[in-house]
Amino acid sequence: MTPPQTTGPAFGGEPGATVASDPVRTVVADRTVLKGLPFQDKPTTVTPGQQERAATAWSAAGERVRTGYWECGTGTFTAVRDGAHEICYIVSGRASLHDASGTVTEVFPGTVLVLPTGWNGTWEVHEPVEKMFVIIQS
Numbered sequence: 570m571t572p573p574q575t576t577g578p579a580f581g582g583e584p585g586a587t588v589a590s591d592p593v594r595t596v597v598a599d600r601t602v603l604k605g606l607p608f609q610d611k612p613t614t615v616t617p618g619q620q621e622r623a624a625t626a627w628s629a630a631g632e633r634v635r636t637g638y639w640e641c642g643t644g645t646f647t648a649v650r651d652g653a654h655e656i657c658y659i660v661s662g663r664a665s666l667h668d669a670s671g672t673v674t675e676v677f678p679g680t681v682l683v684l685p686t687g688w689n690g691t692w693e694v695h696e697p698v699e700k701m702f703v704i705i706q707s
Contacts, residue, residue: 596626596627598624598626598627598637600660600699600701602624602626602637602638603622603623603624603638603639603640606623606624608620608622608642609621611642611646613646613647613648614645615645615646615647615691616643616644616646618642618644619642619644619645619646620641621640621641621642622640623637623638623640624637624638624639625637626638632706634704634706635703635704636703636704637701638699638701638702639702640697640698640699641692641694641697642694642697643695643697645691645692645693645694646692647689647690647691648690648691649689650685650686650687650688651687652707653686653705653706653707654683654704654705654707655682655683655684655702655705656681656684656702656705657676657681657682657684657700657703658679658680658681658682658700658701659677659679659681659682659700660699660701661678661696661697661698662695662696662697662698663675663677663695663696663698664676664694664695665693666682666692668689669688669689669690676698686707
């Protein structure tokens with residue numbers, strides 16, 4: 570049996586770099602982590618009163634990679650993905666995303682959405698949206 574790899578690019582390091590010897594742990598989080606958090610005003614909203622909340626479930630590589638849950642109320646807000654890719658899974662709700670080129674993408678429960686670095690546009694939230702996200706700094 571081959572021992573587990575502890576060096577090299579597969580673990581986020583340079584070839585030959587060593588990885589911390591901490592045991593690998595399973596991280597478990599569910600969307601109930603959001604329910605205990607207060608809503609806050611959405612900074613990029615164009616709809617007065619729109620609010621959001623978010624919870625990070627896990628991060629690594631000095632926060633270069635993080636995952637968690639996000640919830641946002643109805644309304645419209647602008648978004649810019651500068652320097653990061655975002656992968657989302659829509660848990661509940663419904664929204665229309667309008668990108669800078671004018672393309673409209675509808676999202677609803679079960680949608681997997683990728684917003685690569687450089688994406689910008691607006692989210693039009695028709696029903697409050699909950700999503701699971703992964704953000705990867707580029």
